[in-house]
């Protein structure tokens with residue numbers, strides 16, 4: 328093998344290595360800001376579809392009922408929905424503002440008596456719902472993006488500038 332052949336072989340080898348895709352694990356990641364507790368969380372909660380139990384615990388604590396400090400385990404598909412929503416609004420890695428996550432039945436009742444448009448059977452009590460806004464993204468656009476995902480219910484609250492998403496039936500209000 329002469330020098331030219333060697334060079335050619337070296338080139339081919341390096342090219343074939345370069346073309347091997349570096350499969351980074353698909354990460355489920357959320358950056359959150361809680362508007363009531365003013366806490367922030369930036370967490371990778373899944374890799375290649377495998378949930379990280381410690382990260383889920385952090386999310387559960389972050390989304391606790393801040394009125395009573397009660398924590399409930401959230402259905403992690405809610406986090407996938409939020410992750411997908413964040414990437415679809417063209418702001419991957421954006422910070423979602425959380426207005427409400429888990430709500431105990433007592434908190435839900437109290438809010439209902441104040442007439443804040445709270446449902447008696449709210450999925451917040453099952454830790455399968457969340458109210459959010461995204462700074463810099465119009466709430467109507469966030470609603471339309473959430474509706475297109477068809478992951479569950481979507482509520483639109485333009486007066487308070489947030490949307491509700493949940494893992495219930497696909498529906499809207």
Ligand SMILES: [Zn+2]
Pocket residue numbers: 427451456457458482490491492
């Ligand atoms: Zn809600």
